[in-house]
Amino acid sequence: MTRGPLSVLVPALLNPHETMTAERYNAREAEPKWQQTWRERGIFRARNDDPRPKFFVMEMFPYPSGRIHIGHGRNYVMGDVLARYKRMQGFNVLHPMGWDSFGLPAENAAIERGIHPKAWTYENIASMKEQLQLLGLSLDWDREIATCDPSYYAEQQRIFLDFLEAGLAYRKESEVNWDPVDHTVLANEQVIEGRGWRSGAVVERRKLSQWFLRITDFAQELLDALDTLDRWPDRVRLMQRNWIGRSEGLEVLFELSRASAKASAVPTVKVYTTRPDTLFGAAFLALSPDHPLSARLAEGDARVAAFIAECKRGGTSAEVIETQEKLGYDTGLTVVHPLDETLTVPVYIANFVLMDYGTGAIFGCPAHDQRDLDFARKYGLPVKPVVLPPDTDPADFAIGTEAYDGEGTLFNSGFLDGMSIADAKEAVARRLERFRVEDQPQGTRRVNFRLRDWGISRQRYWGCPIPVIHCTTCGPVPVPRDQLPVQLPDDVTFDRPGNPLDRAKAWRDVPCPKCGAPARRETDTMDTFVDSSWYFLRYASDSAERPLDKQEVAHWLPVDQYIGGIEHAILHLLYSRFFTRALKACGRVDVTEPFAGLFTQGMIVHETYKDPAGRWLFPEEVKLLGDGKAVKIDTGEPVTVGPPEKMSKSKKNVVPPEVVADTYGVDCARWFMLSDTPPERDSEWTQAGIEGAWRFVQRVWRLVGDALELGAPAGTPFPTAFGKDALALRRAAHGLAATVADDIERLRFNVAVAHVHEFANAFGQAISAARASGTGEGLGVVLREAAEILVRVVGPMVPHLAEECWVALGHTGLAAEADWPKADPALLKRDTVTLPIQINGRKRDDIEVALDATPAEVEAAVLALETVQRALDGRPPKRIIVVPQRIVNVVA
């Protein structure tokens, strides 16, 4: 399939008087040729014994969902530019690729289309690999991994056993989304508005015994070490900090009132609070529906049981729980106020109190917490303010519909009156630490984390088997290491809901390794986040015999630059940070932080198209007419153009890489993806944009051709002095090498592209000048020098074009192996600077001064300016601000 500019390549249209410049660069021929050369020479293979300094760059590996579209390519191209640039800078670069190939979509394909997950996955990997290779990425394919391959997950099972021995893996009960019709556990994304996506049944929360990893053991360290990650985006560090959620607070024992204690047979309720200062404003106590006291009350009261059951409806996700209506149930119990025994506070069960956080019970202070206020208004509970905002009259201060959570002074609070919030917190803690209830201090200071242990059990087939055998007498028994890996059985069926492993008797039923009695394999598999929590280590240590060699890991790690989507800012990155530490604790590696540098790139978006019947159309089925109008090419029907959205198969707004490669060439696609939009933002794929990239690729080819035609032959010695044009071009070329190096180091590819454009303009002007007035005064030599610099500078971005130009310039080696051009510092310096002159903050003039002019000299020159004289009108200036080499502001 061809269309667009390459299809208009008709030799008769070319000007016969021009030489090489007449030939267009033919990407379709050049690109496969150079890709083959790179492959044959193995120049992207990383060697562990290379003495040069290492640089490890990787992009987040893809899930093999099927065909890729050009949107997938963006982060790989970014990483590739950096990898190629670093090679030119003399680094031993590791740039690997792999497949995050376990997961739900493979099972859905099995259920919906009857394809085995394994076949589906490996077919997808094969076709996606072919497509990825089309992009001309400088990857070391020798280190390719697939997480679904036993050669990968065997080590993961060994790691699990290490964690188990170290006490970092354990079992406990936790809730899952249960589909009561399909009898299946659902992922959060399979719960749509509280119902199962296939059955439509209202989802329930059900408890299962599952495996957990003790990430909370590392909570403080994971938090503290964020400060050392200075090449991570601040926002990602902040998100992780908030996710870990360290808080300092107080655990307070509330004693039940005499009658309540008798009725419930429970003497106290323990509450965790970060606001003990507001204790005098307490209006209620709220228990989680999962709290032991809630359960006890439910035993004797059907209404309580019904309320708790009501709370269990809907999904388990925090989003669902936090957005659902806040409900409470008055248990009739009361507790005694810990600081004033004449006061009692009612006890509720509330659906928004989480058992996983704190103690599973809170006290509510409506005046100073919005959620508590909403709850109090709903159930008619008193709202007593206890923190008075600064400069407020207590008589005027009342809480309406908004809680006050700002600074202030305590009031209405007995012995706390007049204190600051911080002092009051301290005073309450001190007093309650002294009070004793049931032989314990009534208050205990407690650091708490929002972070919970990581539940890794999944009731699914297509995941890494958990290497454990359950025996009725011995309990869970680790699979002996010499029996690893526990491989997934291939002989499974997907004709019924639920986990096929539960039904795979031949695989499931095994003797207990300890006592030999009949036992069952663990049929849960691991969360796919486990697979991706250590794959970067496996890249570094790539032999199947020693899959996690300490020395090799130490040589390559940490990853110098990791590139991926912002959607992984918290979970994947936090789990990987934990995993690396846990492996270190087990003595497996000597690394602590896996990723020294992190970059989060934006997505590629594309307009969507719909025909009059409302069916989605592929971009190639549509002809754009401008002004947002479009028609269907084969029928001429009007097409509705929708706003740019993330490329997705379902909306057909995808562009396959092979279409771009066939039409414009991969370098155009690469150049376009790097242009214009900052890499961290979403970028829109447009026809006009790719055409612009095509013009640029041809322009570089033409500039190099012109320089070859007009410039001096290779090896011509430099003259001792250069003319004005020659010097200007030299400055521009050396400046380009320096500035693009800096742009790439900072991953500011769009700015790098702009700088290359700027240089191309200057280069074009120099060529015009050479055509008009000859190549004397060194211009001929500089034209060649400039071409040699330009080709190497664009090489990381448009590598195939660079190779073709490099050959044209007479080189026998590969551009991919050339050195990055070194900029001569003398050419980068300027001796004068243009200073803008502001009067009262508005630019009115500018002057050119020596670079090293003193402020006094500048001031004198500025005051002499006619513009300034006119503005001052004979009066002396009020003030003159001189910012050396930047600006002058005269305040009149």
Added chain:
RNA sequence: GCGGGCGUGGCGGAACUGGUAGACGCAGCGGACUCAAAAUCCGCCGUCCUCACGGAUAUGUCGGUUCGAGUCCGACCGCCCGCACCA
């Protein structure tokens, strides 16, 4: 609901650490070349006032700090990402 981010011409965006807002590209307009078209090259291009010189205005909205604010602070509006079983 909670946490995080983004917002600059017709469009994508640039502006280093508070210092000339709009670099560079796209689209558009005008010109050169051509029998013609394509390609290429040159010029113009935020808005308003002005023949022009020049001036006013302008970075989502409103307010503040500063000699000076796209940049810092506060409030608001809109859009995007994550929320632990999608990956």
